[in-house]
Amino acid sequence: MKLLLNDFNIKQLAESGECFRWDKITENSYRGVIYGKVCEVTQNKNEVNFDGIDEKTLKEYFDLNRDYSAIKAKYKDDYVLNKAYDFGYGIRIMNQEKFETLISFIISANNNIPRIKKSIEKISKMYGEKIMYKGSEYYAFPTPKALSMAILEELRSCGVGFRDKYILEAAKKVANGEINLSEISKLPTEKCKKELLKIKGVGPKVADCVMLFSMGKIDAFPIDVWIKRIMENLYIKEEKSLKEIEKYAKEKFGDYAGIAQQYLFYYVRENKIL
DNA sequence: TCCCAGGACTACT
DNA sequence: AGTAGTCCTGGG
Numbered sequence: 001m002k003l004l005l006n007d008f009n010i011k012q013l014a015e016s017g018e019c020f021r022w023d024k025i026t027e028n029s030y031r032g033v034i035y036g037k038v039c040e041v042t043q044n045k046n047e048v049n050f051d052g053i054d055e056k057t058l059k060e061y062f063d064l065n066r067d068y069s070a071i072k073a074k075y076k077d078d079y080v081l082n083k084a085y086d087f088g089y090g091i092r093i094m095n096q097e098k099f100e101t102l103i104s105f106i107i108s109a110n111n112n113i114p115r116i117k118k119s120i121e122k123i124s125k126m127y128g129e130k131i132m133y134k135g136s137e138y139y140a141f142p143t144p145k146a147l148s149m150a151i152l153e154e155l156r157s158c159g160v161g162f163r164d165k166y167i168l169e170a171a172k173k174v175a176n177g178e179i180n181l182s183e184i185s186k187l188p189t190e191k192c193k194k195e196l197l198k199i200k201g202v203g204p205k206v207a208d209c210v211m212l213f214s215m216g217k218i219d220a221f222p223i224d225v226w227i228k229r230i231m232e233n234l235y236i237k238e239e240k241s242l243k244e245i246e247k248y249a250k251e252k253f254g255d256y257a258g259i260a261q262q263y264l265f266y267y268v269r270e271n272k273i274l
Numbered sequence: 275t276c277c278c279a280g281g282a283c284t285a286c287t
Numbered sequence: 288a289g290t291a292g293t294c295c296t297g298g299g
Contacts, residue, residue, distance in 0.1 A: 017280070109281040115296070116280090161295025166282090203282045224280035241289085265280075 001058075002049050007068035009090020010041045010048070016091050016266050018213045020104055020117045021124075021141070031133070033124070034061060035097060036140040038133035052133065063092045071256050080234050081260055084267035091266060093218055093259055098181040099174055100141040101214035106166050106201040108209070115159060122158035123147070123167075148175035166201025173199065185215040192217065204242065212258040221249045221257040229274045230264055 014022035014030045022032035029042040039053040050058055059065055075081045103123075108116050120141070127142035127150060148171040155164040173179040184195045189211060196207040208222035223231075223242050231245045232238065235252070253260040268274055 105280090106282095108279095110279065110294075111281085111296085112279040112298090114298090156295085159296065162293095163282095163295080201282070205281060209280085222280080226280060269280080 001051075001055055002047065003064075004046050005048050005064065006046060007090060008043075008046070008048060008062070008064075008092065010043045012088055012090040012266070013062075013092065013094070016088070016262065017113055017269070018209075018262060019094055019096060020113070020120050031138075033131070033138050033140060036129070036131070038131055038138050040133075060095050062094060066092070068092060068259070071259060074256070075253070075260070080230075081263065084260075084263040087270070088263045088266040091262055093262060094213060095216055096214045097141065098185065098210070098214045099144050099171075102170060102174075102181065102196075102199070102202070102210050103141075103147070103167055105206045105209040105213075106170060106199075107160055107163055109163065109201065109203070109206060111163075119159045123155070123160075126150075126154065126158065144171050144174040147171035163201060166199075170199050170201065181215075185211075185217075189217045189219055193220075204246075208258075212261070218258040219250065219255050221246055221253070221261050223249075224265070226265055226268050226274075227261060230268045233274050 010030050013019065014024065014032070019032070021034065022030050025031050025040070028044060029040060031038055031040045034053065035057055037052055039058075040051040042049045053061075072085050104116065104120055107119050124139040124141050127146045128139040131138040131140055148168070150168060150171070152164055152168060155167060160167060174181060179195075179199065184192050187195065192211055192215065193207045196202050196210055197204070202210070205222050205224055208220040211217035211220040212222060223245055228242070228245060231249060232240060236245070236248055240248070249257050249261070
C-alpha cells in the first residue's frame with residue numbers, strides 16, 4: 001500500500017528511541033515486528049510504501065491522523081524547539097502495543113538502546129511466536145500469558161540483568177488481570193500514571209514513556225537525563241528537581257508536551273550537545 | 275580497571 | 288518528602 005505522507009520519516013522513527021523493534025534493511029527501507037506481524041516500510045521522500053500490515057492498524061500505529069505540522073506551528077516562537085523539529089523531521093508519537101511497551105521500558109531503566117533492543121529480541125525469540133516473512137524468521141513479542149510463565153533464570157539469560165524480576169512480576173500481573181492496561185489507558189494522564197507506578201520497576205520516567213508511546217497520552221513528558229539537561233540548560237537556566245522540570249514543561253508545552261519531548265530528546269542525543 | 279547507560283528501589287533522614 | 292548507594296551487563 002502506498003501513501004503520500006508529510007511529517008513522516010521511517011529512518012528517524014526507527015532510530016528515535018521510542019520503539020525498539022525496527023531494523024534497517026536497505027538505505028531507505030526498514031522492517032518492524034508490530035502487532036504480531038512483520039511490517040516493511042520503504043520510503044522515497046514523501047512516498048511511503050507499507051507491506052504486511054493493514055491500513056487501519058498502520059494509521060493507528062504511526063499516528064497518521066494527527067497533523068504534526070499544525071502542532072509544530074503552535075511553537076514557532078520557540079527557537080530550541082524549532083531546531084529540534086527541523087532536525088527530527090518525520091518523528092511521530094507511535095501507538096505501540098501496551099504490554100510490549102511496558103516491558104520494553106522496564107528494561108530501559110539504567111540501560112542503553114542497543115542492549116535494550118538485544119534483550120527484547122531475545123525475549124521475543126524465547127517466548128514469542130515465530131513469524132515468517134519473505135523467507136526470514138521473525139518473532140512476535142510474547143503475550144502476557146506466555147511471558148508470565150517464564151523462568152527467572154531464563155529471562156536473566158536474555159541480558160536483562162536485575163530487571164528480570166520486574167519483568168516477570170509485571171507479566172504475571174497483566175496475565176492474571178490484576179492490571180488491565182487498556183482499562184488504565186482510559187484514565188486521565190495523572191490517574192493513569194498513578195496506576196502504572198504501582199508496578200515494580202516502573203518509576204515516573206518509565207510510566208510516562210508507556211503512556212506516551214502506547215496509550216496516546218501525548219501530554220506525558222518523560223524526563224530522562226538528556227531531557228533534564230536540556231531543560232535545565234536551555235530553558236530554566238538552573239538545576240531543578242524532576243518534579244519542577246515536569247511542571248515547567250507541562251506549562252510551557254501544554255497538551256503536546258510529549259511531542260516536544262520526543263523531538264528534544266532526539267535532537268540533543270544525536271547531536272550530543274550539552 | 276573503572277565508568278557509564280533514556281532509572282528505580284531501598285534504606286535511610 | 289527528599290536523597291545517597293546499589294544494581295545486571297557489556298562496550299569504551
